[in-house]
Amino acid sequence: MPGEAEAGALAGSLASPRFLRPVAPGPAETILWEGRPMLGAGRLLELLILLILLGLLTWVAVLLILPHFAGSAFAGRPGPEALPLILSLVVGTVVIIALPVWLRSSARGRARYMLTNRRALVWLGRNIIGEAILFGAEMEVTEAMVGFWTPGLYLDWRLKDERPDQLRFERLVDPEAVAAIAEAHGARRLRPPDEASS
Known part of the structure; x- marks a missing residue:
C-alpha cells in the first residue's frame, strides 16, 4: 500500500x-x-471458509426457530402445514446473506x-x-x-x-x-x- x-x-x-x-x-x-x-490454496481456502460460514448460518437459523415449535400464547402451536413456510424462511435467510458473498467470490475467481x-x-x-x-x-x-x-x-x-x-x-x-x-x-x-x- x-x-x-x-x-x-x-x-x-x-x-x-x-x-x-x-x-x-x-x-x-x-x-x-x-x-x-491463479487457482491455488488461497482460492480453495476462500471456498472452504464460505461453506463453513454457510453451515454455521444455517445451524444458527434452525436453532432460532426450534423453540417456536413448542408454541406460544400469541401464535399457538405450529402444525405440520407450517413446516414448508418455516423451511422457506430458513433457506431464504441463508440465500439473502450468502448470495452476494458467493457472487463476489465467484466473479473474482472467474x-x-x-x-x-x-x-x-x-x-x-x-x-x-x-x-x-x-x-x-x-x-x-x-x-x-x-x-x-x-x-x-x-x-x-x-x-x-x-x-x-x-x-x-x-x-x-x-x-x-x-x-x-x-x-x-x-x-x-x-x-x-x-x-x-x-
Missing part, C-alpha cells in the same frame, strides 16, 4: 467513479497482455485480466467489470498483485471491498512483468511503504 502522504494525495486527486460500463477495445487499441487469477496500450481491464464473461486508464495511473505492485488507482476508475460492485477502490489484478504468476508493461504505457509505480518512510 502507498505511504500516508502518497495515499492522502491520491485520495484528493481521484475523481468520482464512473457508472457507465466501459466498451471493449476497438481498432485503435492494442492488446498487450491477458491473464487470469475474472480475466487484460492490458491494452491505453487501459487495464477486468472482464467477466463478455462484460468489462473494471477499467483503469493507464496513462497517469498510480500502480501498487506486490508479490501476487498489481493494483491501479486512476481518475474515472470504473469498478463493478463485485470488485469492491473494504479497502480503498482500486482495480486489482489478483493472484498473478508474474506481477513484475505485468507492471513493466503498464509502466511502459504511462502507469507510475508507487514506492513500497518502507521505502516511502525512509
Whole structure:
C-alpha cells in the first residue's frame, strides 16, 4: 500500500467513479497482455471458509426457530402445514446473506485480466467489470498483485471491498512483468511503504 502522504494525495486527486460500463477495445487499441487469477490454496481456502460460514448460518437459523415449535400464547402451536413456510424462511435467510458473498467470490475467481496500450481491464464473461486508464495511473505492485488507482476508475460492485477502490489484478504468476508493461504505457509505480518512510 502507498505511504500516508502518497495515499492522502491520491485520495484528493481521484475523481468520482464512473457508472457507465466501459466498451471493449476497438481498432485503435492494442492488446498487450491477458491473464487470469491463479487457482491455488488461497482460492480453495476462500471456498472452504464460505461453506463453513454457510453451515454455521444455517445451524444458527434452525436453532432460532426450534423453540417456536413448542408454541406460544400469541401464535399457538405450529402444525405440520407450517413446516414448508418455516423451511422457506430458513433457506431464504441463508440465500439473502450468502448470495452476494458467493457472487463476489465467484466473479473474482472467474475474472480475466487484460492490458491494452491505453487501459487495464477486468472482464467477466463478455462484460468489462473494471477499467483503469493507464496513462497517469498510480500502480501498487506486490508479490501476487498489481493494483491501479486512476481518475474515472470504473469498478463493478463485485470488485469492491473494504479497502480503498482500486482495480486489482489478483493472484498473478508474474506481477513484475505485468507492471513493466503498464509502466511502459504511462502507469507510475508507487514506492513500497518502507521505502516511502525512509
